[in-house]
Amino acid sequence: MDPFESLSALEDMDAGLSTDEVLRLLSDARIRTIVTYLYDRPDATLEELAAIVATVEAARSSTIATPTDYERATVELYHSTLPRLDDHEFVSFDPDEGIVRATDVPPPVHALLGITDPQ
Amino acid sequence: MNPFHTALETVERHRKRLDVYTDDAEVAAELKRQFETRNADVGHHPVTGFDEPGFVIVRGSDDEFRGGLGLDQFAAVLSPEVHPPWEIGTSEADSGDLFSFLDNTLFTAYSRRQLLAAAREIEERAWRAAGGHLYTGFQREEALSDQTAVYERLADRGDLETTVFVADGWTVPFEDVEVVVDSDGEVTEFWFVLFDGGGTELQKSGLVAENRRADRYRGFWTYDPDTVDELIAYLESAVR
Missing domain, CATH: 3.30.870 (Endonuclease; Chain A)
Structure with a gap:
């Protein structure tokens, strides 16, 4: 599916979310990283996702993520990114247990992120 | 206890875990082979959908996050004479500690x-x-x-x-x-x-x-x- 097809699939889907809302969510690099990661592993923990987010950001800027970067990502994910994804029903986030589960990510979102199953 | 015993114990205690996230099975197998005799366990986690060649998370023997970087940076760290670890940017000056397990290579059955x-x-x-x-x-x-x-x-x-x-x-x-x-x-x-x-x-x-x-x-x-x-x-x- 090319990006324009994905977009029109997004317009057509009936997920209780507007295209604008979805695109606003996906404009956040951390959200894109989390949605991409959860595609392979729908059950994850806050610590696991914070490690992934900090590392992917470091990889993109050719640096090394430190324990401080990891802690910052943990705090940010806990207070902002994961509740936001939970509000939009992409994931269910249990802040007490630190457990994250991908619930209802609309398939056009994956296509838009360029995720395709390896053949 | 003399420093020979202490040094051996310290190296053992600093055993690390490398979690390799890549969809390239060959790269993961190569890293496993390379670290077989070094002081680190390597786990391969296939991922799809990331643009990058992949990334590595380094964890301590306590499972704590110690560092994370792209596979291309990691390759540079592995050839320290070309790119010493301290030349690779980090917001803290602790990359020497992060990669100290590469300097101290433990073997158990040589x-x-x-x-x-x-x-x-x-x-x-x-x-x-x-x-x-x-x-x-x-x-x-x-x-x-x-x-x-x-x-x-x-x-x-x-x-x-x-x-x-x-x-x-x-x-x-x-x-x-x-x-x-x-x-x-x-x-x-x-x-x-x-x-x-x-x-x-x-x-x-x-x-x-x-x-x-x-x-x-x-x-x-x-x-x-x-x-x-x-x-x-x-x-x-x-x-x-």
Whole structure:
């Protein structure tokens, strides 16, 4: 599916979310990283996702993520990114247990992120 | 406890875990192979949908996050002579600590032949430097007599000084090599080769091994200057 097809699939889907809302969510690099990661592993923990987010950001800027970067990502994910994804029903986030589960990510979102199953 | 025991325990305690996230199974298999004898466990986690070649998360023996980086940066770290770790950007100056496990390589089941090859690598550094000081301890008397010719040659090489530590009561065949009798048997329970670098930090290197059972050695080798310095200081002050 090319990006324009994905977009029109997004317009057509009936997920209780507007295209604008979805695109606003996906404009956040951390959200894109989390949605991409959860595609392979729908059950994850806050610590696991914070490690992934900090590392992917470091990889993109050719640096090394430190324990401080990891802690910052943990705090940010806990207070902002994961509740936001939970509000939009992409994931269910249990802040007490630190457990994250991908619930209802609309398939056009994956296509838009360029995720395709390896053949 | 002498620093040889302590160094061995420290290296064991600093065992790390590398979680490799990539959809390239060959890259993951190569890293597993490469770290088989180093002080790290490698896990492969296939991922789809990331643009990057992949990334690595380094965890301590307590499972804590110690660092994370792209596979291309990691490759640069693995060839320290081309890109020393400290040249790779980080907001904290702790990448030396993060990658210290690469400097201290633990092995648990090496054969005598494999260890000889590692020892030879250090002896060759000393030979090329033609200066500095090489310290060697033998665990068995036959091992010493096997190496006599090699050590006579090293002792004749330029300004290189060689000191050999032997257990009490051994027949010592050397003429040009300085021989120190370790009467307490403190260090000759190890097979070790340490080179002080001959004035060059990058050349500092060492190997410490214990013979646990028939033809199986446990120990580590290191290019970490602090570890090498500490072990040599102990030999100079406590044993000599």
